[in-house]
Amino acid sequence: MENISIIAAVATNNAIGNKGDLLWHLPEDLQYFKRITNGHTVVMGLRTWNSLPVKPLPNRRNIVLSDVPLSIDGVEVCLSIEELLRIIKKDEQVFIIGGGIVYNQFFDLADTLYITQVLHDFEADTFFPVIFACDWAVVKESEIFTDKKSKLKYQFLVYSRFIRLKDLE
Ligand SMILES: NC(=O)c1ccc[n+]([C@@H]2O[C@H](COP(=O)([O-])OP(=O)(O)OC[C@H]3O[C@@H](n4cnc5c(N)ncnc54)[C@H](OP(=O)(O)O)[C@@H]3O)[C@@H](O)[C@H]2O)c1
Numbered sequence: 001m002e003n004i005s006i007i008a009a010v011a012t013n014n015a016i017g018n019k020g021d022l023l024w025h026l027p028e029d030l031q032y033f034k035r036i037t038n039g040h041t042v043v044m045g046l047r048t049w050n051s052l053p054v055k056p057l058p059n060r061r062n063i064v065l066s067d068v069p070l071s072i073d074g075v076e077v078c079l080s081i082e083e084l085l086r087i088i089k090k091d092e093q094v095f096i097i098g099g100g101i102v103y104n105q106f107f108d109l110a111d112t113l114y115i116t117q118v119l120h121d122f123e124a125d126t127f128f129p130v131i132f133a134c135d136w137a138v139v140k141e142s143e144i145f146t147d148k149k150s151k152l153k154y155q156f157l158v159y160s161r162f163i164r165l166k167d168l169e
Contacts, residue, residue: 004109006096008128009116015124020051023122026147036114040093045102100126113159
């Protein structure tokens with residue numbers, strides 16, 4: 001089975017984005033994202049791709065999901081999840097990096113969630129799925145940090161999915 005993880009920065013009301021942009025600027029979170037995904041494969045929706053200030057993300061295999069075939073330098077474009085699952089190797093570490101539409105589609109396929117929990121509510125138009133405590137266990141929890149500039153408080157959490165019944169069949 002593929003090794004699929006989700007990585008996202010999520011507000012306490014599950015907000016992740018508004019009008020095509022992120023809701024905050026947290027340099028430490030960007031460093032964390034880089035460290036965790038470095039050398040691996042990142043998968044994103046076309047809108048998230050369009051919002052990236054630097055692209056493709058260096059030292060990572062960049063895959064973009066799009067409903068229309070596109071030719072973009074340094075990127076593989078997939079027209080469906082089925083196509084994506086066909087082109088990733090069994091031992092490849094795949095990170096789903098957003099946005100809302102893509103997180104929703106991969107939520108049931110992922111085994112690990114790397115969540116930067118931003119301890120604040122935000123008005124938004126894009127949200128992360130609800131992480132139910134009956135499905136996910138927190139396996140790593142950082143201290144609570146405060147961003148120097150915005151004063152936002154945030155914490156790095158790693159969740160692991162409880163074993164699924166279908167995996168036991
Ligand atoms: N806080 C965070 O960690 C975080 C991370 C990433 C993004 N974001 C935010 O999330 C927002 C963007 O999210 P979004 O939900 O609007 O869009 P998105 O998930 O980034 O992209 C959605 C688009 O991807 C394509 N797509 C998705 N699934 C597909 C599939 N199965 N097959 C083919 N194409 C597929 C479609 O593109 P087309 O139909 O156009 O071809 C779809 O409209 C932005 O505000 C961004 O800043 C936040």
